[in-house]
Amino acid sequence: MSRHVSSTRRWTVTIAAWLVGILMFFPILWTVLTSFKTEAEAVASPPSFLFFNWTLENYAEVQSRSDYVQHFLNSVTISLGSTAIGLLIAIPAAWAMAFQPTKRTKDLLMWMLSTKMMPPVGVLVPIYLMFRDAGLLDTRLGLTIILTLIDLPIIIWMLYTYFKEIPGEILEAARMDGATLWSEIAYVLTPMAVPGIASTLLLNVILAWNEAFWTLNLTAAKAAPLTAFIASYSSPEGLFYAKLSAASTMAIAPILILGWFSQKQLVRGLTFGAVK
Amino acid sequence: MATKNSRAAARLLVAPSVILLFLWMIVPLGLTIYFSFLRYNLLMPGTEEWVGVLNYSYFLTDPAFFAALFNTLAIVLGVLLITVVGGVLIALLLDQPIWGQGIVRLLVLAPFFVMPTVSALVWKNMFMNPVNGLLAWVQTSLGMAPHDWLATTPLFAIIIIVAWQWLPFSALILLTALQSLDEEQREAAELDGAGPVSRFVYIMLPHLSRAITVVILIQTIFLLSVFAEILVTTNGGPGTESTNIAYLVYAQALLQFDVGGASAGGIVAVVLANIVAIFLMRMIGRTLET
Numbered sequence: 001m002s003r004h005v006s007s008t009r010r011w012t013v014t015i016a017a018w019l020v021g022i023l024m025f026f027p028i029l030w031t032v033l034t035s036f037k038t039e040a041e042a043v044a045s046p047p048s049f050l051f052f053n054w055t056l057e058n059y060a061e062v063q064s065r066s067d068y069v070q071h072f073l074n075s076v077t078i079s080l081g082s083t084a085i086g087l088l089i090a091i092p093a094a095w096a097m098a099f100q101p102t103k104r105t106k107d108l109l110m111w112m113l114s115t116k117m118m119p120p121v122g123v124l125v126p127i128y129l130m131f132r133d134a135g136l137l138d139t140r141l142g143l144t145i146i147l148t149l150i151d152l153p154i155i156i157w158m159l160y161t162y163f164k165e166i167p168g169e170i171l172e173a174a175r176m177d178g179a180t181l182w183s184e185i186a187y188v189l190t191p192m193a194v195p196g197i198a199s200t201l202l203l204n205v206i207l208a209w210n211e212a213f214w215t216l217n218l219t220a221a222k223a224a225p226l227t228a229f230i231a232s233y234s235s236p237e238g239l240f241y242a243k244l245s246a247a248s249t250m251a252i253a254p255i256l257i258l259g260w261f262s263q264k265q266l267v268r269g270l271t272f273g274a275v276k
Numbered sequence: 277m278a279t280k281n282s283r284a285a286a287r288l289l290v291a292p293s294v295i296l297l298f299l300w301m302i303v304p305l306g307l308t309i310y311f312s313f314l315r316y317n318l319l320m321p322g323t324e325e326w327v328g329v330l331n332y333s334y335f336l337t338d339p340a341f342f343a344a345l346f347n348t349l350a351i352v353l354g355v356l357l358i359t360v361v362g363g364v365l366i367a368l369l370l371d372q373p374i375w376g377q378g379i380v381r382l383l384v385l386a387p388f389f390v391m392p393t394v395s396a397l398v399w400k401n402m403f404m405n406p407v408n409g410l411l412a413w414v415q416t417s418l419g420m421a422p423h424d425w426l427a428t429t430p431l432f433a434i435i436i437i438v439a440w441q442w443l444p445f446s447a448l449i450l451l452t453a454l455q456s457l458d459e460e461q462r463e464a465a466e467l468d469g470a471g472p473v474s475r476f477v478y479i480m481l482p483h484l485s486r487a488i489t490v491v492i493l494i495q496t497i498f499l500l501s502v503f504a505e506i507l508v509t510t511n512g513g514p515g516t517e518s519t520n521i522a523y524l525v526y527a528q529a530l531l532q533f534d535v536g537g538a539s540a541g542g543i544v545a546v547v548l549a550n551i552v553a554i555f556l557m558r559m560i561g562r563t564l565e566t
Contacts, residue, residue: 014375024384028387097286102286108290121522124529129307152296210390
């Protein structure tokens with residue numbers, strides 16, 4: 001299948017592609033390297049790339065000075081919590097729309113997607129005031145609610161495009177055999193839908209982990225997830241490059257690894273099935 | 277084939293999502309519209325009163341609004357230009373037979389997973405800082421004066437940071453689209469003597485046009501609301517040089533506590549986003565038909 005190319009050309013293209021890849025990845029690599037330097041080495045000129053005294057003290061210091069683990073757990077709770085609740089609400093809806101479509105299903109899906117188009121600043125003021133009055137500012141519960149709502153359309157859409165690919169005949173056959181609605185969902189649909197649900201979950205955790213409008217505006221200290229915690233380095237602690245790097249590395253590492261695993265599902269998920 | 281019973285059940289299953297999204301869309305948006313017609317400042321409680329379109333006329337005639345509108349469009353267009361052109365080039369490159377393609381893909385994709393506050397701070401401090409930044413070191417090593425990115429060209433600096441985050445997205449989507457191109461079609465063109473340029477213009481580009489449209493529209497939705505990158509790098513400054521509409525509304529609401537004015541600004545942002553959204557919905561709507 002693959003085209004036949006000369007080995008010179010293959011080498012040239014390979015080198016060019018690797019250069020582009022390393023260039024794109026370099027800021028991340030540099031952050032990781034800097035996190036193992038002392039503060040003096042982090043700003044040394046000329047910068048040292050590999051030959052410095054590797055140290056773990058920045059990681060220890062970030063934890064002891066600012067309770068990093070607390071913010072990490074906030075991120076985990078909020079992103080997993082909002083994804084789980086979102087899935088619970090979305091799975092029945094996506095199932096119904098994929099297998100019992102009506103004339104209005106398409107319009108309904110489009111309308112759901114349109115809620116995602118609303119810029120967050122359009123509702124910042126009332127949400128902020130409502131949260132203040134309900135005592136939800138700077139709470140994990142409040143952020144979980146907001147992230148569930150903003151991600152719900154994407155979850156429904158992703159699940160819908162996956163469910164759509166499950167052949168309807170199988171469901172018909174199950175129904176012929178007398179399966180009820182719930183046993184149909186539990187024994188027939190669920191096993192076939194698990195891969196789609198898994199990739200929806202993965203992508204949504206990534207999106208929720210990195211969400212940086214509501215997390216910055218609705219939290220102060222207690223419930224701040226990593227996005228907001230890192231923002232506190234904007235000044236003047238940001239001048240401590242090694243500590244900033246250590247905090248950043250810990251904040252992005254888990255999600256980068258998850259993201260790499262989910263890259264195949266990423267495209268269709270992020271384009272609402274428009275590109276597969 | 278659906279019975280009356282199962283149709284009712286289906287409606288019941290869809291209901292929670294619809295109700296939640298309906299409330300989420302209508303209640304806050306309705307409140308924003310309502311607030312936008314009030315004089316309402318959190319620092320002066322009890323003085324709320326109906327002022328008609330006064331907030332809108334203040335917001336829309338404020339020089340900061342024009343600066344913000346210009347900056348918003350500059351960020352959207354600047355990032356789109358970099359990511360679409362760069363994305364096509366990267367996709368073409370990675371579509372070639374190369375060694376270690378899987379790893380290169382992962383490397384290119386990585387910035388997309390970096391949270392906005394991290395990428396903004398890493399770029400701000402470790403790359404764009406005029407004293408200790410890596411870019412300053414490169415420039416001094418080349419005998420040039422280091423460039424103070426965020427002080428002298430803040431908008432351009434923000435465009436670079438945001439483009440770095442979104443380039444992986446467009447590259448990955450365009451690569452996926454390119455790989456779905458029929459191999460036989462390419463070979464036929466090659467056999468007919470089409471050179472690389474005409475193969476790109478007449479075969480690949482038309483094939484990519486749909487994916488490019490999707491990339492442009494989806495990115496535009498997010499780029500209109502760039503916020504965290506501005507908050508942690510420049511705070512919209514110096515002056516209003518890097519303030520976009522999202523940041524302007526934020527500043528009015530949570531820094532000046534002007535609920536009425538911020539609400540009017542929020543509605544302006546919604547109208548802007550809707551113009552883009554209409555095009556996007558049409559595009560995606562078409563995919564439902566197939």
